[in-house]
Amino acid sequence: MSDPSLWEQIRGHDQTVGLLRGVIDKDRPAHAYLFYGPRGIGKTKTAMAFAAALNCVSACGVCPSCRSIQAHTHPDFHFVEPEGQQTIMRRQIVDLLKVVHLKRRPGGYKVVVVDEAQELGPEAANTLLKTLEEPPEGVVFILVASNIDRVLATIASRCQRVAFSALDSAVVGDILIADYKIDADKAKLAAALTRGMVGEAIELAAGGLLDMRPELLKVMTATAGDASAPTLLAENLIAIAKKRTSKVKKAQETELAELIAFVEGSTHAAGIKKRVSANQKRELARLEHRFYRQVLLLAAALYRDLLLISENVDKRFLANSDMAPLMESVSATPRQVRAGLAHIEETGRRLARNVGPLLAFENLFFALGDVA
Numbered sequence: 001m002s003d004p005s006l007w008e009q010i011r012g013h014d015q016t017v018g019l020l021r022g023v024i025d026k027d028r029p030a031h032a033y034l035f036y037g038p039r040g041i042g043k044t045k046t047a048m049a050f051a052a053a054l055n056c057v058s059a060c061g062v063c064p065s066c067r068s069i070q071a072h073t074h075p076d077f078h079f080v081e082p083e084g085q086q087t088i089m090r091r092q093i094v095d096l097l098k099v100v101h102l103k104r105r106p107g108g109y110k111v112v113v114v115d116e117a118q119e120l121g122p123e124a125a126n127t128l129l130k131t132l133e134e135p136p137e138g139v140v141f142i143l144v145a146s147n148i149d150r151v152l153a154t155i156a157s158r159c160q161r162v163a164f165s166a167l168d169s170a171v172v173g174d175i176l177i178a179d180y181k182i183d184a185d186k187a188k189l190a191a192a193l194t195r196g197m198v199g200e201a202i203e204l205a206a207g208g209l210l211d212m213r214p215e216l217l218k219v220m221t222a223t224a225g226d227a228s229a230p231t232l233l234a235e236n237l238i239a240i241a242k243k244r245t246s247k248v249k250k251a252q253e254t255e256l257a258e259l260i261a262f263v264e265g266s267t268h269a270a271g272i273k274k275r276v277s278a279n280q281k282r283e284l285a286r287l288e289h290r291f292y293r294q295v296l297l298l299a300a301a302l303y304r305d306l307l308l309i310s311e312n313v314d315k316r317f318l319a320n321s322d323m324a325p326l327m328e329s330v331s332a333t334p335r336q337v338r339a340g341l342a343h344i345e346e347t348g349r350r351l352a353r354n355v356g357p358l359l360a361f362e363n364l365f366f367a368l369g370d371v372a
């Protein structure tokens with residue numbers, strides 16, 4: 001059997017994939033698409049398959065064109081994403097448009113994927129808008145957004161919209177078991193906790209965070225019996241985040257050292273070094289940020305379960321079904337739980353605004369202890 005194409009590797013979006021494959025068969029793509037729907041359900045993966053298919057009809061995944069698109073090294077493929085946890089800057093769009101307007105190779109399409117398009121800053125969005133209004137021939141823009149309400153309406157209106165819905169958590173569980181060889185109990189748990197977000201579920205099941213839930217619950221509901229518990233837990237989380245990124249950091253150092261040896265003596269050496277090390281720093285910040293987002297996701301799942309318990313819902317419906325006895329020992333009123341969920345959401349916003357993670361989590365755990 002031949003390797004599955006990039007289309008066949010996408011799970012749970014049959015209708016959308018069918019629609020996009022139809023576009024490829026007719027060879028009549030729109031100038032711009034907006035893929036939108038919850039985070040971590042396969043939108044970017046689908047955008048990458050579509051990009052490959054625009055240059056290799058079957059999106060085979062193994063030819064030089066498909067492989068170089070997946071590796072972001074294809075000369076007619078451009079991938080833009082926010083720098084660090086920040087926004088997509090005007091400079092990034094200006095650089096992009098310079099190459100987009102260059103002549104393309106005959107036959108194929110130039111494809112631009114703008115990931116996290118809701119993070120386009122106002123100046124970047126307006127610059128991009130001008131191009132979307134007068135699209136160059138043979139260029140296809142694919143904007144990917146996890147929050148369509150934050151995409152500038154004038155931009156959205158220039159794009160053909162393609163909606164993605166969250167997957168059923170049973171489907172996510174199956175994907176984790178079949179494709180990622182994750183143990184069945186853990187897979188089901190991670191799928192339930194992340195509510196249909198495959199990307200998040202994979203990371204959650206792979207990391208050690210699931211085991212930290214009892215401690216998280218105790219501290220959040222002030223049943224840890226120790227006033228220093230919130231600080232200790234926050235410090236512990238930061239230490240885990242650093243430990244997780246330290247491997248990547250080591251690999252980056254080696255990569256940078258090799259690069260420096262390679263470009264030594266070149267007139268561009270200093271510039272290249274600076275650019276690469278800035279990219280590496282952003283990559284690390286992104287990894288850490290993803291870890292913190294997972295902590296908040298777990299905290300929110302625990303609180304949603306507390307809400308269900310306060311409403312006497314059958315414990316089979318709890319996302320943390322394995323922790324039912326411990327959850328039931330916590331008494332929280334619906335009002336307290338809602339206040340807790342609001343604190344958790346606010347912490348997500350604070351982290352996105354670059355508040356230090358130690359401070360943000362310490363504040364969160366103290367605040368939660370107070371409402372409990």
Ligand SMILES: [Zn+2]
Pocket residue numbers: 056058059060061062063064065066067
């Ligand atoms: Zn191919």
